[in-house]
Amino acid sequence: MSQPLARTATDRLPRGAACGMTRLVLYGVESGAITIPQSLERHRRACLLCQAATVRQRHVMRGLASLRQEVEPLPYDMTSVLDQPTIHVADDGSARTPGARRRPLVAAVASAASVAAIGLVVVAGRRLRSQAS
Numbered sequence: 001m002s003q004p005l006a007r008t009a010t011d012r013l014p015r016g017a018a019c020g021m022t023r024l025v026l027y028g029v030e031s032g033a034i035t036i037p038q039s040l041e042r043h044r045r046a047c048l049l050c051q052a053a054t055v056r057q058r059h060v061m062r063g064l065a066s067l068r069q070e071v072e073p074l075p076y077d078m079t080s081v082l083d084q085p086t087i088h089v090a091d092d093g094s095a096r097t098p099g100a101r102r103r104p105l106v107a108a109v110a111s112a113a114s115v116a117a118i119g120l121v122v123v124a125g126r127r128l129r130s131q132a133s
Contacts, residue, residue, distance in 0.1 A: 018043040022050045026057050063131045 028034035044050045
């Protein structure tokens with residue numbers, strides 16, 4: 001194939017195909033890992049959909065980069081639960097010991113800690129989704 005013919009073939013990509021190929025390599029291009037052909041770069045500069053996708057990708061990458069340095073403190077309730085000493089009671093089948101009365105308390109504390117952990121995961125997930133959009 002001659003040079004002029006090969007150049008015209010790559011310059012005449014259908015818009016849908018050019019948008020699809022541009023979006024497939026968007027992360028690599030924005031992170032600097034790969035370079036795209038000149039025809040796709042021209043399409044990316046001219047197409048408003050690809051420009052919007054590029055802006056969204058940059059926003060996501062900035063958000064992810066900021067999460068590397070961000071440390072969220074534990075909620076107050078969880079820190080108070082984690083500061084409590086752990087109670088270990090041997091279950092040898094003998095008569096009730098003074099520690100046997102603490103088992104429901106340990107179960108309640110563990111249940112509250114698990115509910116707080118689930119809440120923390122839900123809140124973190126919503127926060128990530130709101131930052132991504």
